[in-house]
Amino acid sequence: MNQRLSSLRSKLILAQQLLPSLLESCLGRQPLLPGSLYTLRRKCGKPSCHCNRGELHASTVLSYRGQGRPRNVTPPPQHLESLRDMTDHYRRCRQARAQLVRWQKQLLQLVDELEAVRVQQAEVEFQKLCPSRDRKPRSSRS
Numbered sequence: 001m002n003q004r005l006s007s008l009r010s011k012l013i014l015a016q017q018l019l020p021s022l023l024e025s026c027l028g029r030q031p032l033l034p035g036s037l038y039t040l041r042r043k044c045g046k047p048s049c050h051c052n053r054g055e056l057h058a059s060t061v062l063s064y065r066g067q068g069r070p071r072n073v074t075p076p077p078q079h080l081e082s083l084r085d086m087t088d089h090y091r092r093c094r095q096a097r098a099q100l101v102r103w104q105k106q107l108l109q110l111v112d113e114l115e116a117v118r119v120q121q122a123e124v125e126f127q128k129l130c131p132s133r134d135r136k137p138r139s140s141r142s
Helices: 002-016 019-024 077-129
Strands: 035-042 057-066 069-073
16 A cells, blocks of 8 residues: 555656646747638639649638637738747647646546545554444344
8 A cells, every 4th residue: 555655646746747847838928829820722713824724822821710700811921920930839838738637637636546545544544543343233123
């Protein structure tokens, strides 16, 4: 039982040491933009254009949820790097949050296991300190 306690404590300490690295992405000061940048390729519809031969027109689009509804915006090229940084930071923050949820679940499971082993240990000690006497069951009066 002591070995089990020691193992659980070690796992708990190890899990606790992960917290600073998980929080690092959430504690940053960079702005977070919930969305993603992608390249949209399409035909313009002009019969003599090169896009009719398979060379499609490309434009970078920002897809995000603005003012409560989905939006697709074609940002100016000079802002693409900044927007990519903001969307990347948002994605990393959300991934860190998901890892924190898994970490918390694992931590609580370890705490619950540790508690159960300690309660079991206390019950054994209690039985040693206060041994129960075999009592005769009371007869029921009819």
